[in-house]
Structures are given as structure tokens and as C-alpha cells.
Amino acid sequence: xxxxxxxxxxxxxxxxxxxxxxxxxxxxxxxxxxxxxxxxxxxxxxxxxxxxxxxxxxxxxxxxxxxxxxxxxxxxxxxxxxxxxxxxxxxxxxxxxxxxxxxxxxxxxxxxxxxxxxxxxxxxxxxxxxxxxxxxxxxxxxxxxxxxxxxxxxxxxxxxxxxxxxxxxxxxxxxxxxxxxxxxxxxxxxxxxxxxxxxxxxxxxxxxxxxxxxxxxxxxxxxxxxxxxxxxxxxxxxxxxxxxxxxxxxxxxxxxxxxxxxxxxxxxxxxxxxxxxxxxxxxxxxxxxxxxxxxxxxxxxxxxxxxxxxxxxxxxxxxxxxxxxxxxxxxxxxxxxxxxxxxxxxxxxxxxxxxx
Numbered sequence: 213x214x215x216x217x218x219x220x221x222x223x224x225x226x227x228x229x230x231x232x233x234x235x236x237x238x239x240x241x242x243x244x245x246x247x248x249x250x251x252x253x254x255x256x257x258x259x260x261x262x263x264x265x266x267x268x269x270x271x272x273x274x275x276x277x278x279x280x281x282x283x284x285x286x287x288x289x290x291x292x293x294x295x296x297x298x299x300x301x302x303x304x305x306x307x308x309x310x311x312x313x314x315x316x317x318x319x320x321x322x323x324x325x326x327x328x329x330x331x332x333x334x335x336x337x338x339x340x341x342x343x344x345x346x347x348x349x350x351x352x353x354x355x356x357x358x359x360x361x362x363x364x365x366x367x368x369x370x371x372x373x374x375x376x377x378x379x380x381x382x383x384x385x386x387x388x389x390x391x392x393x394x395x396x397x398x399x400x401x402x403x404x405x406x407x408x409x410x411x412x413x414x415x416x417x418x419x420x421x422x423x424x425x426x427x428x429x430x431x432x433x434x435x436x437x438x439x440x441x442x443x444x445x446x447x448x449x450x451x452x453x454x455x456x457x458x459x460x461x462x463x464x465x466x467x468x469x470x471x472x473x474x475x476x477x478x479x480x481x482x483x484x485x486x487x488x489x490x491x492x493x494x495x496x497x498x499x500x501x502x503x504x505x506x507x508x509x510x511x512x513x514x515x516x517x518x519x520x521x522x523x524x525x526x527x528x529x530x531x532x533x534x535x536x537x538x539x540x541x542x543x544x545x546x547x548x549x550x551x552x553x554x555x556x557x558x559x560x561x562x563x564x565x566x567x568x
Contacts, residue, residue, distance in 0.1 A: 216391040221356045221381065222247035224392050225315060226255060228363035229287050233400050234313070235261040236286040238275035240268055242294045243327040244383035245317035249289065269294040273301030273314075280310035281421040283408030285367055289315035291383070292333050293324060296341065302376055303342030307423035307438075309407075311370035313363070314348070315379045317386035320546035328546025329383035329469060334523035337380050338497040345435055347442050349377040349449060350496040352467040356390035362494075364395070371403060373445060380496060382519070384469045384548065451494035452503050456482065460489025462558055462566060463507050465528050466517045467493050470549065474517050477554035486562055496524070501531035513537040513566030517554055520544055537566060 219227070226248050229237070237256060239249045249265065256263040266272035272288050279286040290298065295316045305312060318333045320326035335341075337350045349369055353359040359381065366377040412418035425431035455475055457463055462481075466474040471492040481488035491507065493500050507514075513536055516525040525540045532538060541557045543549045 216393050218389055219356060219392050220247055220387060220389050221359050222317065222386040223251040224356050225359050225363050225379070226251040227394065228360040229313070229367070230255055230259055230261070231394055231400075232364045232367040233285045233402055234287045234367065235259070236279045236284050237262070237288070238264050238266050238272040238279070238286070239288050239290060240266050240272050240294060242291045244319055244329070244386050245289050245291045245315065247386070248315065248317070269297035270301070273298040273305075276312050277301055277305050277308070277310065280305060280312045281308070281409045283405035283410065285311075285371075285402070287313040287315065289317070291316065292318045292321050292330075295333065295336065299336075299342035302348065303340075303344055303346060304423050305376050306346035306348065307344065307434075308421050309374040309438075310376075310421065311374050312376050313366045313370055313379065314376055315381070317381045317383055319383050320544070326546040327383065329385070329519065329548060330544065330546055331382060331468065331470065331519040332521075332523070332544065333380070334496065334518070334520065337378055338499070338527070346438065347375075347445070347497055349373070349375060349445060349498075350380050351377065351451070352380045352494060352496050353385065354468050354471045354492065356385070356388065357392045359385065360392050360394060369449065371405075373441060374407070375441070375445075380468065382469050446498040449495055450498050450500040450503065452500040453492040453494060455490040455492070457489035457491055457507055459487055459510060460507070461487040461510065461512045462489075462561060463511045463514045464488065464490045464517055464554070464558075465493070465504065465514055465524070466490065467496060467524065470517050470519055473549055473551050474554055476551040477558060480551060480555045481558050484559075486558060488558055493524075499527045499531065501527070504528065504531045505533070505535070508532060508535045511536060513539060513561060515539045515541060515557060515561060517549060517557075518542045519548065
């Protein structure tokens with residue numbers, strides 16, 4: 213491993229993408245992720261790669277569509293309203309089975325909202341913000357180092373499944389600075405992509421990439437094929453972290469920035485003799501439902517904490533299937549919950565014996 217560098221989250225993500233082999237990047241500036249395109253505008257030419265500021269988010273995602281069709285490693289990034297504008301393109305890319313990485317450093321909403329961190333894009337990311345039956349793989353880092361690690365993973369998963377992968381951060385993660393390390397330098401060997409639209413040669417026929425199927429029988433068959441692929445993802449790509457959850461009577465469920473806050477609240481609760489623990493989903497889709505459900509024999513209740521009005525809490529309730537009460541605490545509009553707030557919620561639930 214290389215030496216540690218102090219980097220802002222957005223910039224570390226850009227460097228990780230370059231080192232993962234990303235050679236095409238199309239985006240449009242929007243706070244709080246603008247340091248990412250700013251960093252790549254300088255960095256990518258240094259490795260002979262292409263940086264292009266598109267005229268809009270819609271243009272950027274369609275450039276990604278075209279570049280992904282050639283088999284190149286390609287990325288785009290934005291923040292909440294910009295990701296909304298990319299939804300039609302993401303549906304097209306998923307239907308055409310093309311690999312790419314999409315970054316969302318989310319902010320307060322709905323509408324233009326604010327430039328402060330939030331988690332109100334959970335439904336959009338995990339339930340499909342575009343049309344049709346499709347899924348993105350969604351990864352949620354909780355530190356700048358994990359941003360680096362999951363960016364590398366995102367490109368590998370995109371190629372493995374020929375599917376878009378979203379890195380779901382927030383404005384706080386994008387802006388904070390932490391020490392990070394990158395993998396040792398060396399060329400990454402990328403797998404050949406015989407499906408890519410690189411032209412007809414004497415050794416191969418031309419490839420065609422599209423998402424239009426006018427015959428319902430063929431479109432249904434394609435949808436069934438996609439669902440089989442998504443089922444494989446659900447089996448193999450669930451990721452999570454547990455903290456003091458083995459004996460926890462109250463389990464907090466949180467991801468990203470909020471998970472860090474909840475970890476501090478868990479420590480504070482333990483100091484007061486309260487058996488609290490934390491379950492942190494790293495993959496938001498596929499959601500690690502089975503792992504969460506395994507905590508029900510000991511846990512008396514669950515507390516879902518989010519920077520929204522209650523979105524992931526639905527997946528928590530689905531995972532637990534009514535076996536334990538699920539409570540929710542959230543802040544929205546760019547407000548970030550403090551550890552003391554979360555601890556107060558823990559104490560309140562424990563005093564009420566975690567009843568629904």
C-alpha cells in the first residue's frame with residue numbers, strides 16, 4: 213500500500229476512479245460534488261484520459277451511454293437534482309446491459325432544496341428512479357477511505373454484471389478530509405469485452421447495443437434475462453458491517469454519514485449500561501435483509517436513523533417481517549443528527565421497553 217494522503221472525499225473518489233482504470237468522465241458541476249469534476253479536469257489529461265464537461269446532466273448521461281457501449285471504463289457524477297435528470301439515461305443503460313459508475317453526493321431536497329448533506333435519494337437509488345423493471349447496484353461508503361475502496365469495487369462490479377453501479381454518498385462525505393491510502397501502483401488487467409461496439413473485423417461480427425424491443429415476446433424475454441442477473445446480484449453482492457450487535461438489545465440501522473454518528477451514540481449508550489449495537493448496510497441494493505434479520509433473537513427493537521423523513525426504514529421493516537418493533541428517527545432539509553440526539557432516542561425507547 214502507498215503512503216497515507218490527506219484528501220477531500222470528492223477528490224479521493226476521482227483519484228480512485230483514475231487508478232481503477234476510468235478513462236472517460238462526463239459530468240456537469242453541481243454543489244456539493246463539484247470538487248470531483250474539478251479534480252478530474254486536471255488529473256485525467258495526465259493519464260491520457262478524457263474529461264468533458266457536458267452542457268447538461270442529460271447530455272452527460274447519454275455520453276456515458278455511448279462510451280460504455282465501447283467497453284471503456286466510464287463514470288459520471290452529480291448531486292440529487294442532477295441525478296434526477298439522469299434517470300431516463302440510467303434506465304436505457306441498464307436495459308442495454310452496459311457497465312458504468314454513477315456518483316451521487318446527495319443534498320437536501322426535494323426540488324433544488326439546499327447544498328447541505330441529506331439522504332433523501334434512497335428511494336430513487338434503490339427502487340429505480342427511471343422507468344421499467346431494472347436495478348442499479350448501490351454502494352454506500354461511510355468514510356473517505358471507504359469511498360476509495362468502494363469506487364474500485366464499483367468499476368469491477370459494473371464490468372462483472374454489465375450493469376450501472378451507483379456510489380451513494382452525501383455532501384458531508386464529499387467535503388470532509390481524511391487520510392487515505394490507494395492500492396500500490398501497477399497496471400490493472402481488465403477483462404476483455406467481446407460485446408463492445410468496437411467495429412466489425414475479419415475475426416468477429418459487429419455488435420449492436422440497444423434497448424428497444426417492439427415485439428412484446430422479445431421484450432419480455434429480455435426482462436426475464438435481466439431479472440435472472442439481478443437475482444445473481446442479490447445472492448452474491450450483499451455487504452454490511454455490524455458493530456457491537458451480537459448482544460445488542462436495541463440495534464441502530466444506518467448507512468453512510470449517519471452510521472458514523474450512530475456508532476458514537478452506541479458507544480455513549482454502552483457507557484450508560486445500555487446494550488446498543490449498530491447494523492450498517494454497505495450495499496443499499498441489494499439490501500442485506502437476511503443478515504439484519506439474524507439479529508432478531510436477541511434484539512428487542514430496532515431504530516432506523518436517516519437524514520430523511522423515513523425511506524430505508526421500509527426495507528428494515530420488510531427485512532424483519534414484523535418480528536420486532538422498528539422505530540425511526542430522522543432529520544431532513546440538510547440537518548445532520550448529533551450523537552446526543554440519537555442517544556436520547558435510544559434512552560427513550562429503552563425506558564419504554566422498546567414497545568411499538
